[in-house]
Amino acid sequence: MCVGLPMQIVSVDGIAATCTDGTQHETVDLSLLGDQAPGTWVLTHLGCAREVISETEARQIMAALEGLRAIMAGGDAGDAFADLDARAPQLPPHLQAALDAGHPNG
Incomplete structure (x- = not known):
């Protein structure tokens, strides 16, 4: 990764x-x-x-990385992924377009 x-x-x-x-x-x-x-x-x-x-995106990435470090050390992620908690998973645009076009496997 x-x-x-x-x-x-x-x-x-x-x-x-x-x-x-x-x-x-x-x-x-x-x-x-x-x-x-x-x-x-x-x-x-x-x-x-x-x-x-953007600075906002940079801060979100830094918070997520800090959350991952905490989990790897046996702790809790806290609110490191708060920006993801309130939304459903999303496909990348090219996969969503393929699904919308009737190709369920991309």
Whole structure:
């Protein structure tokens, strides 16, 4: 399983950005996203920024990751998944379209 980590850009030097997750700083490659301004939130994986995300989305991902850490340590997730509790499961758009078109297996 691959997990993207949300980080906020602190500074940019060409295609390299110094980013923080609030506790540590990391150099991140911006090649896939192009120019980004300090303050922008990005989803990173293996040292590369993959997607620009909102601060709200970044906070939700960080809360979910913290919830997973708590569960793995034998604790409780608390409200880490509160944004998912109030809604039914949803298919990705391409699978929902296939189901709507009468193809139950995608």
